[in-house]
Amino acid sequence: MNIFSTSRLTAALVAGLMFLQPHVAAAQNLFAPVMQINDRVITEYEVQQRAKFFSLLNAPGDPREAAMEQLIEERLQLGAAESQGLVLTEEQIAAGEDEFAARANLDRETFIKALAEGGVEEQTFRDFVSAGLLWREVVRTRFAGRVTVTDADIDQALSASAPRPTAVRLLFSEIILPANTPAAKATAQRRAAEISQYTTPEQFSRAARAFSASPSRARGGRLDWVEVANMQPGLAQVLLALAPGQVSKPLPIPNGIALFQLRAVEDGIAPPPSPLTVEYALYQIPGGRSPAALAEAAKLKANADTCNDLYEANRKRGTPEALEVTTAEMSEVPADIALELAKLDPGEFSDALTRGGNLALLMLCSRQVPLPEDVSREDIRKRLLDQRVQSLAKGYLEELRADAIIRKP
Template sequence: MRHLLSGIAITASLLFGPLAPASAQNPFEPVLYINDKAITRYEVDQRQRFMRLLGAPDIDAKGAEDALVQDRLRMFAAEQMGIETTEEGLQAGLDEFAGRANMNSAEFTAALERAGVEYQVFRDFIRAGVAWRGVIRQRFLPQINVSDAEIDQALKRQIETPIVNRVLLSELIIPAPEGREDEAMRLANSISGSNPNEAQFAEAAGRYSASDSAKAGGRLNWVNIDNLPPSLRPVILNLRPGQTTQPLQVPGAVVLFRLRDSQGSLRPGAREQVLDYMTLRLASASDAVSLAARTRSCDDLYIQAGAGISAQINRQTVSQNAIPALIATRLASLDEDEAAVVDYGNGSADLVMLCSRQPALLADEGADVATSAEAPDGVEAAIPDPSGIPTREAVREELFNRKANEMANAFLQELRADAVIRRP
C-alpha cells in the first residue's frame, strides 16, 4: 500500500515540471554539521525539491535537514561496521525505486532533472537506504526470532477481524484544469496534511469540491466495496474511520476521500473452532476429580494416570461440531491444559482435558497442533473458503520485518543522540 500511494504521488508530481527557483543565497554554504561533516544549503534545497516530488508538498527546510541528517547517520553506521555499497546493489536500488513510478531508473532520473533535481540527490538517497539495509542485516537480523505462537496470534487476529464489505465515505473533488494541476495538488495536500476532522472536511468539500455532494459536505451514502473501482479499493481499505486519503490524481481533478465508517462480516468458518482434547473413562467421578486435581498438562496426564490406564487415554483433534454435547459443554469453559469431569451418574465418569483451541481456519493453515483424528473429521466442513488468509510464511515475514524496523528505528535514534550536530 505504501508503494502504491508513493507511486501515485511520484508520478503525479513528476508531471508538474520544475519547481520554484532556488534561493539566491550562497548554495554551498554549510548550514549544519553532523559529526564534523557539512550539510550545505544546496543539499537542503535539493532534498526539499526531491521530497516534494515524492509526495511531501509541505516539507520545509527543517524537514529536509532532518532527512539528510538521518541519511548521514545511516552512512556513518555502515562505515563503522565496514559495510560497503556495491554498484550492483546501488543500481538495483535505483531501479526498484524508479519502478514505483512505473519508470526505469534512466527515465526517473530524466524526470527528476526536468523538475530541477540532480541525479546525485537520487543516488545519495538510494545509497543511504541500501547501506542501511546492510546495517540491519548485519546488526539485527541474527537477533530476530518469530515464534510459531506469534504467527498463530497474528493469524487469529486476522481471522477474527471482519472483512469490510461496505464503507461510508466523504469525497472532495478539486478541479485540475490543464496548466493548474500543481495548484490543485497543493490544495489537496494542504487539506489532507491537516488531518481534518469530520466538520473540517465537510467545510473544505463545501468550499472547494466540484461534485454534487459538495452541498452535503461531501458525504456519500453507504457503498459496497465491490462497487468501487478496483484501483481505489486497497486505498480505502487501508484507512481507519476518521482518516483521509492522500491526494489521488484523476484526469482533470485531484480527489480526496475520508472514511466515516465501515461495516463488515467474518470469513466463512471464522467462528468454528478445532479442539485438541483428551478424554479418559474412569470408574467413578471421585477418581476423575482426584486425577484432574493433580494433572498439570496434557502431557502430564499420561504420567499421572499411570502405566495401567494411560493407554486408554483418547486424544483427538476435531472440529467443534463433531464433539459429543456433554464433553463439548465442559470443554467450552476450559483453558489450555485445564481439566474437568463429566459425571454420567451410572458409576462412570470421563476426565476431559483441553490441550489447545484454534480457529478452524488457522488449523487448516497448518498450525502446530497435534492431530490424531482421521479424515473426514468435520474440519473440512468447517472451512468452506479459506481464501484471503495469508500463508504462515507471509505472516512470519511481516512480523520479522516489523521487528527489524522497530530495532532499526531505535538504533537510528541512538545514533542521533550520540552524534555531534551543530550549526556554523
C-alpha cells in the same frame, strides 16, 4: 594601450568583480554546512535538493522539515554502516534505483529524467537510495538470527486480523445433566424436559446449582461473554434463535444432556457460521473429579503455558496414551468439548469434562481462521519477521541519535 584606456579597463574589471561577489557568495553559502552530526555535515544544497525530491514524490508534511529529518537519520545510518565495514557495489545501487523507480511504473532512466525536469540532481536520488540500502544491510547484519516467529505467533496474527462481525458475543447460562448410565440418562431426560419450560433466570439458576455437573453450577450456570466466532456453528445457531430469557431444547452431548438460557446478545447483526479450525489437547487423569485428580490438574495448569508443555509433562509421567492432541474444524468437534473450547483463549484450560471415569483436562492450543487464497502462512511469517526487525531497527536508530552530537555549525 594608453593610461586612460587602461584605467577604464581596470575600473570595468573591478565593477565586474563587485557585481559577481554576491553571486559567488550565494553559491558558497549554498554549499555551507547547516547541520553537523558527529563528524558529518549536511549542506544547504542537500536540504534544498531533498526537499525538491520529496515535493515531486508528493510526500506528506513540510518538505524542508522532512528533508532535514531524514538527512540527519541518514548520517547516523551511514556512520553505523561505516563502523560495520559495509559498502555497496554499483550493481546494488543500480538495482535499488530500479526498484524505487518501478514503484512509479517507470524505468530508472525515465525516472531520473523526470527528477531532472523538476530540478533534482541524479546524485540526490543516488544518495537517497544508497542510504536506504546501507541501512537495510546494517539491520540485517546486526539482527540476523535474533528474531524468530513461531507457529503460535502466526496463529495469533491470523486470529487478530480475522474480520469480526458487529454482534460477536453472547451471554448465557448452562446446565449439564449427567447421563452416563441408563438410569442417569432417564433422570436427565425427565429433568431436561422440565427445565426447558423455565422462563426466568432464577428458575434456571436454582436448577443449575441443584443438578448441573459443570463447574459453572457454583455460579448458577452463568458464563461470561462468549464470542460467537469461537463457537460450534450448530450451538451458535441454537442460541441465536433464542430471545433473552428463553431456554433451549435439550441437546444431547457425550454422557450428558445440555440446556442453555440466553441472557443477552451484543447489539448488531449475527455473523454467519465460520469454518474455524481449532487445535486442542485432552489430557486424561485417573480418578474422575476426585480431589486427587483435580489437584493433579491444578498442578498441570500451573506449569503449562502451551500444549507443548503438556507433551513434556506426559513424558515424565510415562503414560503416552493419556494425552491426545486434535486438529479439526469446529463443526467436527464433539459438542461438549466445543462448548468448553468456546470459553477459552489459546493456552487456557478447562477441567469441566470427564471421559471414561477419568478427568479430561482440556487445553486450547490454537484457533485458525481460513487464509485468503493469495496469502500463505509463510507470507505471514515473513511479514511478522519484518515487523519485528523494523521495531529493533527503530530502537537502534534512536540509540544512535541519543549518542550522537547533533548541532548547527
